[in-house]
Amino acid sequence: MDSTRPAQPPSRSARLRAMLAAPEISFLMEAHNGLSARIAQHAGFPGIWASGFAISTALGVRDSNELSTKELLDTVAFMVDATTVPIVVDGDTGYGNFNNARRLVRQLGRLGVSAVCLEDKLFPKTNSFLGTGQPLADEREFCGKIRACKDSQLDAEFCVVARVEALVSGRGLTEALHRAESYRRAGADAVFIHSKQQDGREVLDFAREWAGRCPLVITPTTYHGVGVDAFERAGVAMLIWANQNMRAAVLAMRQVCQSIAANRGLTAVEPALVSVQEVFDFLDYDELDAATLRYSSWHGDETTAGAGP
């Protein structure tokens, strides 16, 4: 390899896999576009959760598969471009059957995504925080979907995370454990056990019974009051802050709009805004200036002449 060519960056997927396997807990932060993904990385998060709920909301549609896969992929591509940390994409139910799901896996892999999370519900999905007792996918069909995805991934490090909705749907711990084990045996690299209780009890019970058969992933949207230490002690591998960037942006924009509309001016909102210069800095406009100097009129340098196949 020509030494002037850039080295291949270390694989994001390998890093995601290592995070899942590590003894300590890892945290993913929700993002819904390139900007929020970059902010999450900048704050120190080692990975990004590309939330279907947050992405749908940011685009102005409902979390009911109103978005098509292509629109998800287009959004995710910007998130990959804007970051260097691993990205786990919320793939909902896989947007159809095993064939749709495995096509999604190949498309995500090509973009540079490190993992997909699939949930055992029906297409089109309903957000888990709506209603009760939502119907679940047939267990054997969902196992086939997982297996198809694993058999289709282009990168050996890519992970498929199986999201178990049995607790959310009121089916109880036994069914949740049974399904999780089936999904693991079908090839899932990790199990995402979802719950919308407030005390985190059923998640901790699940973790104890699961006993580390494969990495566990959780998202304490409703039970965040419990504190992460309990989950870390219970052996949870990865904890997702699943929608807070989006929810913060909604509140901030609402307040700013209301203030500007009421006051016909910006004075009251200035403290709630970053400066234009901060945006330029954050998206590295300086790099473009430097590159313009370098590339807008090339006269050659010592190291590049004569390169060829």
Place this chain on the structure above:
Amino acid sequence: MDSTRPAQPPSRSARLRAMLAAPEISFLMEAHNGLSARIAQHAGFPGIWASGFAISTALGVRDSNELSTKELLDTVAFMVDATTVPIVVDGDTGYGNFNNARRLVRQLGRLGVSAVCLEDKLFPKTNSFLGTGQPLADEREFCGKIRACKDSQLDAEFCVVARVEALVSGRGLTEALHRAESYRRAGADAVFIHSKQQDGREVLDFAREWAGRCPLVITPTTYHGVGVDAFERAGVAMLIWANQNMRAAVLAMRQVCQSIAANRGLTAVEPALVSVQEVFDFLDYDELDAATLRYSSWHGDETTAGAGP
């Protein structure tokens, strides 16, 4: 028309045109995706500014035409879907020559956009707040671009706004007025006079000399301290708050990410978040519930049988 069919909604373009023609000043709020557009409308703004700077930033790229027209159009389509007020799209320089610009006009019109703003700089553009003395487009070429757009629009009410960068580029009031008049004669429906001074002086001078030859549009990003009354008295037709939604979202998300990362929990950030239920309400999840009751198993009603061409 069959009475069971929905009536055509009133034209957004006609409303935008009326706002430009009205004696009182109108305010547009920046938006960069479906969500922020809906928030701006909800706060009472009668129109949306689809800012190239804000859209680029939200997607994680720089405001240097790193975005292609298709990516702009895909974003704008969601904004149209999420709102009912007129949308003015920041078309930068038209993404090439007159032919690219007029193609953009037709594509925007088809989506339901009410106006495009074109600026007299070179493709690929540089954000106006960067550097000084940026080169301007040839005046006659830019006039041709405006004329081509006007001759191509599909909807008679669609507006082309000509953005004059002469003041920003340090060319002075005389050239600004000369160019504005040329653009007006080439067919521009309104003139956007841009300035990055802090005292608003040159904008007020321009407005006085312009003397209402056609509607004036301004964006007081740097000179917002002046207060809008002065501009209203000067006859400005439309004032754009050009990037504040995006800048508020950046600050909010940055603070939330930093707090969650530092505290390993949500308690400190809860006051900075809307609830999940508020998101459901804002995007009208109730409508989907009602529609599911109505449409998931149709047994007919009195009014619909027998409809046909």
Place this chain on the structure above:
Amino acid sequence: MDSTRPAQPPSRSARLRAMLAAPEISFLMEAHNGLSARIAQHAGFPGIWASGFAISTALGVRDSNELSTKELLDTVAFMVDATTVPIVVDGDTGYGNFNNARRLVRQLGRLGVSAVCLEDKLFPKTNSFLGTGQPLADEREFCGKIRACKDSQLDAEFCVVARVEALVSGRGLTEALHRAESYRRAGADAVFIHSKQQDGREVLDFAREWAGRCPLVITPTTYHGVGVDAFERAGVAMLIWANQNMRAAVLAMRQVCQSIAANRGLTAVEPALVSVQEVFDFLDYDELDAATLRYSSWHGDETTAGAGP
């Protein structure tokens, strides 16, 4: 309306609706991209069938909803741009439930499409020429889907065509008629009765029993040997040549590739090619030359000065 502005073109949807209502039979030709759509129009067809099978094939994927709605929409947008005749889009099963289907209807309507055809099968679909006895959608659910689409269309002239798969699935004439009547009562503007027999018998039987309750649409892919006169006499309103452009392109490209590969040259294939100049003519490159003369440096003319809101 300013007389210098172009008049609104006559509505494609109104023309499609008139074709369905007319006593004589109309013919639609399949197209799968902007080019084939323009060729079909140029050959005199009064409308275009945007075939899911042909579009999928042209893009290189299978007709099993491997394509997402966004990819369908992006393709259709080019077809609308390249033509002026009405376009009927093959919407398969609506890409999910009633909510996905009605969203598709709004998106298609915005692009300028005149009608969508929905079939009473399950998502993801299987091409009707594959296998036998494919499962059908629940009748009441499919009625709800049709009703939701009718209630959602933005243009009163837009048509929803209900495709009845009962004959193809071996359910017989009685069920086909029963379902067709239900779909008509739910609001379908026309019924597409599909068959893969070779003698056209069951289609003619259906037409006789249907007795003109609403317009009938057919596609004689397998039974084209019957001749169109029989169907015209039977009162069929619209006949679709559903995939022949694509199938011709496949054969032509296969032969040209094989010849060039074998002969290492073009001499043998020249008679099978249009010239480069013919392509320029067909896509009206002359218009761009004329526009370049007109718009590349505008010095004004009598008719345009002073236009404004």
Place this chain on the structure above:
Amino acid sequence: MDSTRPAQPPSRSARLRAMLAAPEISFLMEAHNGLSARIAQHAGFPGIWASGFAISTALGVRDSNELSTKELLDTVAFMVDATTVPIVVDGDTGYGNFNNARRLVRQLGRLGVSAVCLEDKLFPKTNSFLGTGQPLADEREFCGKIRACKDSQLDAEFCVVARVEALVSGRGLTEALHRAESYRRAGADAVFIHSKQQDGREVLDFAREWAGRCPLVITPTTYHGVGVDAFERAGVAMLIWANQNMRAAVLAMRQVCQSIAANRGLTAVEPALVSVQEVFDFLDYDELDAATLRYSSWHGDETTAGAGP
């Protein structure tokens, strides 16, 4: 690596680079969508030319950068999915300045494209077969564009091909050689010397003077009568059949449309069509049947249980 996971496929880019370096001539075939790319590969071509002219034509637009980069990328993604051979993308002038061009290179590389070809003209481009004496890019600016692309590619094997338009623009052999040498020194992996003469003389002259400084690429659209042996002997590394798939499809579809319209039937055109079953075979519908059996209800097998990070 877990032995149940698929091995990484061999790199397409490495194969393209090897073809350029090999002593014998290689042939690329034009394709403009997934289908034509797959047909070209099936006929034995070892690589694909994703022609801007052919892609634009297939989509129904003109070869004047009416297409945006996103639309090009979306098309190319389907071509990559439908094939396994290397793909060289016609990148026109890079869709703007060095920054647009290097962004395109990263996006193409991510999709799995093996090379981009950039030409030394101005954006928006004009097809080389139109008119005479088209203006060329500033040589130093174009060198910077090449250098920026080489510095930005993610895969060390990715190639940048510099297309020299000096002969087409009537600048003569000396300028063509001078520019080619500058582009090679700026980092171009190969030089595409374009000509629209009919006798191939100037291409052979160029090849003799070039004397193998780096691989040469040609496209004998106008001078195909010369025969490829002469170019092979002259040391040309790669010959592109640049638009024949598209031109064959146009003629075939035109004839089929005219015949069907005239005859109101398919009998006359049947010999010009592949069967529906051939389409199913060509796009491997059998694989989907087999996969459906395997994955639609998974009960596990010996090899997959217990996989994990």
